[in-house]
Amino acid sequence: MDKLKQRIVEEGVVVSNQVLKLDGLLNHQVDPQLTMEMGKEFAKRFRDAGVTRVVTVESSGISVAFATAYELGVPLLFARRKKTLLAEPDMLCERVPSFTKGIVTDILISREFISADDKILFIDDIIANGDAARGLIKIIERSGAELVGVGIVVEKSFQPGGKAIRDQGIRLETLAQIESLEGGKITFAD
Ligand code: G4P
Ligand code: NA
Ligand code: NA
Numbered sequence: 448m449d450k451l452k453q454r455i456v457e458e459g460v461v462v463s464n465q466v467l468k469l470d471g472l473l474n475h476q477v478d479p480q481l482t483m484e485m486g487k488e489f490a491k492r493f494r495d496a497g498v499t500r501v502v503t504v505e506s507s508g509i510s511v512a513f514a515t516a517y518e519l520g521v522p523l524l525f526a527r528r529k530k531t532l533l534a535e536p537d538m539l540c541e542r543v544p545s546f547t548k549g550i551v552t553d554i555l556i557s558r559e560f561i562s563a564d565d566k567i568l569f570i571d572d573i574i575a576n577g578d579a580a581r582g583l584i585k586i587i588e589r590s591g592a593e594l595v596g597v598g599i600v601v602e603k604s605f606q607p608g609g610k611a612i613r614d615q616g617i618r619l620e621t622l623a624q625i626e627s628l629e630g631g632k633i634t635f636a637d
Contacts, residue, residue, distance in 0.1 A: 448488055448622045452635055454481065455601070455623055461631045465575075465606070473572045473600065477510045485622060486514020489570060489598040492620045493519070496595040498568040500524055500561070502587065504554055504579050511600055512570040519568070524561065526554040526583060539589050541582035554582050556590070563591030574599045574621070577608025584617070601625060604636055 458471035472478055489511070498519050503512035504526045516523035531540055531553045538555045545552060561567070567587050574580060580597065587594045594617060602609040602621035605628075612619045624636035 448485065450481065451485065451600070452623050454478075455625075456633055459633055461628050461633060464628050465603075467601075467603070467625065467628055467633065469573070469601065473511075474507045482510050483514045483517075485511050485600060486516075486518045488622060489515040489568075489620065490518030493568050493596050493598065496568065496618075497566045498595060499564070499566045500592075501568050501570055502526065502556070502561075502583065503570050504528065504583055507573070508571040511572060515568065515570050515598065522560075524556065526556045526586065528552045528554055531555065539586045541585050543578045543582035545578070554579070554586070556586050558590065561587070561590040561592055565590070565592035566595045567592050568595055569597045571597075571599050573601045573603070574608040574612075575603050575606045577606075577611050580608060580612060584612075584615075596620065598622075603628075 454472055460468040462468050498521055500521055501512050501516035501523045503509055505528055509525050512523050537558050540553050540555045542553050569583055596618040597612055599621045602624045604624050604626055626636040627634040
């Protein structure tokens, strides 16, 4: 998506060789127009997959997941993040480390909103090491639902998350692939 790449170049702040700050369009502020276009693009790519539910993890995935779900005419379900002290039988839960925050959180989805009949499209904002994605994929597997694909706005392809998902045979679509942040410069893969 050329418009997205242009915005990333204009507004992204390279924090280190590993981390790109995208607060202006993904992680703090949301541009509704651009977000709806991202949703349209994901909906177009997954139109034939028979999606019954879009799933993301709070918080930064919600806006683009909403746009995608709106375009596909299906509900959006977002996994909650919290510290769980006791196992809750009606919740599917996975513990995941967070790359940027340096902490471990639990992501949870209620069994009430996901079933074995579902065809799930997982949407998220950024993929780095893929820990959050791995946790969510495990939850979807345990629910018995089918994961028909994953859509991520920004893939940092110098980190292993995206490749790990593709290597599992899961269809992954990304809107911008960043190959390198070396020397403070954003280099796209294509
Ligand atoms: P992931 O690849 O599955 O996202 O897991 P990882 O553990 O690598 O990343 C954890 C969190 O860090 C994610 O946000 C992810 O979007 C964010 N992140 C990783 N690299 C970057 C980066 O270069 N720039 C920015 N802005 N974020 C990055 P999260 O924990 O899901 O938090 P939230 O944004 O949804 O609240
Ligand atoms: Na996220
Ligand atoms: Na994020």
